[in-house]
Each structure stands twice: as C-alpha cells, then as structure tokens.
Amino acid sequence: MLNLDFAFLTPQIISSYVLKGFAFSLQLTLVAMLGGIALGTVLALMRLSSRPWLALPAAAYVNTMRSIPLVMVILWFFLLIPLVIGRPLGAEMSAVITFTLFEAAYYSEIMRAGIQSIPKGQVAAGYALGMNYGQTMRLIVLPQAFRNMLPVLLTQTIILFQDTSLVYAIGAYDLLKGFEVAGKNFNRPVETYLVAATLYFAICFSLSMLVRKLQQRIAIIR
Amino acid sequence: MSTWDWQVFCKDTIDGEIVSRCFGGAGDVTYLDWLFSAWGWTLSVSLLALIVALVFGSLMGILRTTPNRGLVLAGNAWTELFRNIPLLVQIFLWYHVVPALIPPLRGVPSFLLVVLGLGLFTSARISEQVKAGIQSLPRGQRMAGLAMGFTLPQTYRHVLLPMAFRIVIPPLTSEAMNIVKNSSVAFAVSISELTLFALQAQEETARGIEIYLSVTGLYFITAFALNRAFHFIEARVRVPGMIGGGH
Numbered sequence: 001m002l003n004l005d006f007a008f009l010t011p012q013i014i015s016s017y018v019l020k021g022f023a024f025s026l027q028l029t030l031v032a033m034l035g036g037i038a039l040g041t042v043l044a045l046m047r048l049s050s051r052p053w054l055a056l057p058a059a060a061y062v063n064t065m066r067s068i069p070l071v072m073v074i075l076w077f078f079l080l081i082p083l084v085i086g087r088p089l090g091a092e093m094s095a096v097i098t099f100t101l102f103e104a105a106y107y108s109e110i111m112r113a114g115i116q117s118i119p120k121g122q123v124a125a126g127y128a129l130g131m132n133y134g135q136t137m138r139l140i141v142l143p144q145a146f147r148n149m150l151p152v153l154l155t156q157t158i159i160l161f162q163d164t165s166l167v168y169a170i171g172a173y174d175l176l177k178g179f180e181v182a183g184k185n186f187n188r189p190v191e192t193y194l195v196a197a198t199l200y201f202a203i204c205f206s207l208s209m210l211v212r213k214l215q216q217r218i219a220i221i222r
Numbered sequence: 223m224s225t226w227d228w229q230v231f232c233k234d235t236i237d238g239e240i241v242s243r244c245f246g247g248a249g250d251v252t253y254l255d256w257l258f259s260a261w262g263w264t265l266s267v268s269l270l271a272l273i274v275a276l277v278f279g280s281l282m283g284i285l286r287t288t289p290n291r292g293l294v295l296a297g298n299a300w301t302e303l304f305r306n307i308p309l310l311v312q313i314f315l316w317y318h319v320v321p322a323l324i325p326p327l328r329g330v331p332s333f334l335l336v337v338l339g340l341g342l343f344t345s346a347r348i349s350e351q352v353k354a355g356i357q358s359l360p361r362g363q364r365m366a367g368l369a370m371g372f373t374l375p376q377t378y379r380h381v382l383l384p385m386a387f388r389i390v391i392p393p394l395t396s397e398a399m400n401i402v403k404n405s406s407v408a409f410a411v412s413i414s415e416l417t418l419f420a421l422q423a424q425e426e427t428a429r430g431i432e433i434y435l436s437v438t439g440l441y442f443i444t445a446f447a448l449n450r451a452f453h454f455i456e457a458r459v460r461v462p463g464m465i466g467g468g469h
Contacts (some may be wrong), residue, residue: 067399067439067445069406071417076438079430084267162308168410169421176311190322203305 008186009195017185021178024092028174029161032099036160037098037153040107045137047112065105067125073102076168091172097165106168110152114145151215157209162200175199182198229431231257231436252422253411253433260419261324262442267337267415268444272398274341276462279348280387284378286349287356296347304346309407313339317411344401347456348394355390388459395452399445406441 043087046058065073077149091095118141126136146153165176174195183192231254232244246252278300284422285297302311316339321327327335367377409418419439424430 067403067442069403069417069441071406071409072420072434072438075417075424076422076434079424079434164304165308166407168310169417174343176308176314179370188321193311193314193319197307197315200308200311201303201306205302208302208306 004191004194005188006191008188009056009182009191013182013186017182018175018178020144021173021175024119024173025161025164025175028096028099028164028167029157031096031165032103032160033157035100036107037111039104040109041142042202043108044111044115047108050117052056059213062105062108062124065102066109070102071166074098074166074169077101091167091170094170095167095172099160103156106156107153110149110156111145113152114149116143117148118144147218151211151218154214155208155212158204158211161207162204165200224417225431226432229434230427230432233427235426253427256419256423257416257436257440260414260437261444263333263408263413264402264405264440265413265444267333267340267408267413268402270337271280271340271344271405272339273343273399275348276394278342278345279454280352282345282349283352283356286353288374297353301349304342309340309343309404310410313411314341315339321325332411333413336411340401340404340408344404345399345401348397350391351390351393351397352386354357355386358389359385362401385461388456388461391452391456391459395449395456398448398452401446402441402448404427 002216033173043058043062046054047062049055068076074095078091078094081094081097122140123136126140131139164174167174168176171177179192182187183189186192229240231252232240232242233253234241234246235251235256237252241250244254245251246255268348282297282300285293286301294355313336316335317332320335321330325334345412363381363385364377368374369382372380374457406417408415409421412418412439416437426435
C-alpha cells in the first residue's frame with residue numbers, strides 16, 4: 001500500500017530545486033539573527049531606561065510585534081514596504097526586513113531578562129571606576145548578559161529557522177518552497193514533504209542538542 | 223490610497239455593490255459577513271487545537287516524569303518530534319501526506335487535520351511546561367503520596383497534579399495565545415480563516431490596509447480574551463498560603 005518512490009530525488013534535482021531555497025533560508029536566518037540581536041539589544045536598553053520617551057516606544061514596539069501572528073506581520077510588511085519606498089521590493093528582500101524587525105522584538109525580551117539578571121553592583125562598580133553609561137554597558141553588563149543568555153538566544157534562533165518557512169505566504173523561494181516545487185513538477189508531493197520534514201527535523205534536533213550541551217558547559221563555569 | 227475607505231466591508235463579495243446595511247442577507251455576502259465567518263473559523267481551529275494540545279501535552283508531560291524509563295523515552299520522543307519540525311511543514315504533512323499513507327483518513331475534512339496538526343505541535347510545548355511544573359514540586363510530595371499507600375496514578379491524581387497544574391497556568395496562558403497566532407498558518411491548506419480572508423479580500427478589493435487592520439484587530443481581541451479567561455481561572459483556583467495565593 002505504501003507507494004513511495006524517492007528515486008527521482010537525484011543529486012542533480014536536489015541541487016537545482018532545493019539548494020537555492022536552502023541557501024535563502026540559511027541567509028534569512030543568519031541576517032535576521034544578527035540584525036535582530038543587535039536591534040533587540042538596543043530595544044532592551046531603551047526599555048530599561050528611566051526616560052519614558054525611550055522606554056515607552058520600545059515597549060509598545062515589542063508588545064505589538066509579539067501580539068500579531070508572524071504570517072500577518074509578513075503580509076503587512078509586504079504590503080507597506082512598497083508604499084513607503086515607492087517601488088515594489090522582491091518577496092525575498094521583504095522577508096529579510098520583516099524577519100529582522102520581527103525577531104528583534106523577541107530577542108529584546110531575552111536580552112532584557114539577561115541584563116536584569118546582572119547584579120546591580122556590577123553597574124555601580126563600572127561607574128565607580130569612572131566609566132560612563134556606554135562604557136559600563138559595553139564592557140561590563142552586556143558581555144555578561146550575552147553569555148548568560150547565549151543558550152536562549154540560540155534556541156530562539158532555531159525557532160527563527162523554523163519560522164522562515166512562513167515566507168510561503170508571500171511566495172518567497174525558501175527551503176520548503178524548493179521541495180514543494182520539486183514535488184509538483186514530478187508529481188511526488190508526498191515524498192518531497194516527507195524529505196523536507198526529515199531535513200528540518202535533522203537540522204533543528206541536532207542544533208537543539210548542541211545548545212543543550214552548551215548550556216551544561218556554561219552551567220559548570222558558573 | 224491616502225484616504226480610508228471602510229465602506230469596503232459593506233461591499234458585496236461578488237458584484238462589489240455597496241449593501242446598505244453592510245450585512246448581506248438573502249444570498250448576498252458582504253466582506254463584513256466574510257470577515258466574521260473567517261473569525262469563526264479562527265476561533266474554532268484555535269479552541270479545538272487548544273483542547274487537543276492540553277490533552278496530549280499533559281499526558282506526555284506526565285509520562286516524562288514517571289519512574290518508568292520506557293514511558294519517559296516515549297514522552298521525550300514525542301516532544302522532540304513535534305517540536306523540531308516547522309508548524310507549516312507539519313500542517314502540510316497532515317494535509318498532503320497522512321491521508322495518502324493512511325487510506326481511512328482520506329475522507330477526514332481538512333479542518334480536523336489542521337486542528338490535529340496545530341494541536342499536536344503545541345502539545346510538545348505544553349508537555350515541556352507540564353513536566354517542568356511537576357518537577358518543580360518538592361520531591362517529598364511524591365514520596366509522601368506513595369508512603370500513604372497511594373498507587374502511582376493516585377499520587378499523580380491527588381497529590382502532584384493539583385499543584386502542578388496551578389503552577390503551569392501562566393505559561394499555559396501564553397501557549398493559548400500562541401495557538402491563536404499560530405492558527406494563521408491554516409491559510410496554507412485553504413481553511414477560510416482570518417489570514418486567508420486577509421489575503422483574498424486584499425487581492426479582490428485592493429484595500430489592503432483596511433482589511434489587514436481589521437484582521438490584526440480581531441487576532442488581538444481573541445488573544446486578549448483568552449488571556450483574561452486564563453487569568454480568571456488562575457484567580458479562581460489559587461491556593462491560600464502560597465506566594466501569589468489568596469488568603
């Protein structure tokens with residue numbers, strides 16, 4: 001009864017259909033991770049500021065992003081970016097901008113927790129040494145917050161990698177799309193979806209095992 | 223493009239004529255009717271998936287804390303399987319692959335397949351929280367239960383779970399809100415819920431901003447209502463004497 005045939009998935013077919021999408025998924029994950037962590041750290045510092053004109057907009061941004069489904073955020077940006085810049089932008093570029101800005105909200109919550117977990121005395125020590133706010137943050141608080149939060153940041157990145165499949169909504173050509181197109185062309189959708197699921201599982205499972213190892217090592221250092 | 227045009231919701235979906243009372247009737251369907259029906263689909267998918275997720279998530283979370291290594295392994299395997307495949311891929315598996323491999327499932331409506339897909343995806347996350355909740359209890363509680371002559375299931379039923387479930391209500395609240403957000407993925411298998419409405423109505427009317435704003439607003443209201451409902455439950459079942467408990 002199982003009429004599965006994976007023979008059509010030759011290396012040639014995989015490299016012509018899937019590799020391009022895989023490359024885009026990885027690129028999207030990396031750019032959104034680096035951009036998201038950078039922007040997220042700024043947002044976290046803004047939220048922890050005692051100045052309301054910094055804290056309130058950051059809180060509003062983070063809470064808004066976190067309460068809208070990612071698919072809707074993708075659609076919103078795909079609709080709004082061309083209106084703002086006055087010309088259409090490809091689905092891929094739009095996805096990169098969307099994911100960076102969207103993930104920044106999630107990374108900022110992680111960084112905020114990381115910064116808040118640093119003892120107050122560390123900041124006081126920085127000021128006592130004559131450092132200003134920027135130096136205290138950059139040289140004392142953020143490196144520690146970053147190291148404490150590294151496993152959580154990486155777990156969020158695995159979720160980000162899984163979420164990149166949602167660019168399906170605007171038709172960007174990612175890993176899942178590559179498998180889907182191959183499945184349609186060879187009329188073997190069952191097989192391609194199975195292979196896609198196995199590949200995603202293999203990547204995410206091994207990465208989360210690595211994160212778990214890392215977490216144990218960090219725990220020993222403390 | 224610069225002005226609002228909220229009248230778009232009063233338009234008939236077929237001929238584009240503006241219907242005077244905005245709600246169609248007698249065979250006419252306006253975009254407002256469609257919006258509410260889409261909201262209904264979002265609500266049904268989310269609530270049914272939440273039930274599936276709570277049932278399987280609790281069961282797997284409990285299995286992972288039992289002394290039986292086989293059961294722990296089964297619970298761990300379940301969690302890793304459903305946590306490490308993207309939701310959209312899981313939805314496609316339920317929609318395209320499962321009915322092809324298991325012929326009796328061919329007649330099952332896609333709505334139910336999506337409920338299963340979303341529910342089991344979320345069950346992996348709930349199992350993590352239930353497990354953490356049970357493990358956060360002092361070990362003496364389990365021992366006390368067993369020492370009283372309770373069987374293992376009785377210890378869970380009368381000693382461990384009543385406390386553990388109260389502890390995990392806050393993380394379950396955010397999972398419930400996540401389910402509403404994640405139900406948007408159902409658009410990919412043509413469930414006529416809010417996101418599919420947004421995509422199609424935007425295309426037909428070219429009033430994207432008004433359509434998206436209404437859809438985003440409804441997602442917001444739904445998640446917020448669930449949040450309040452869980453807070454209500456949390457307040458009702460509070461244990462006196464605990465931190466954050468009643469008097």
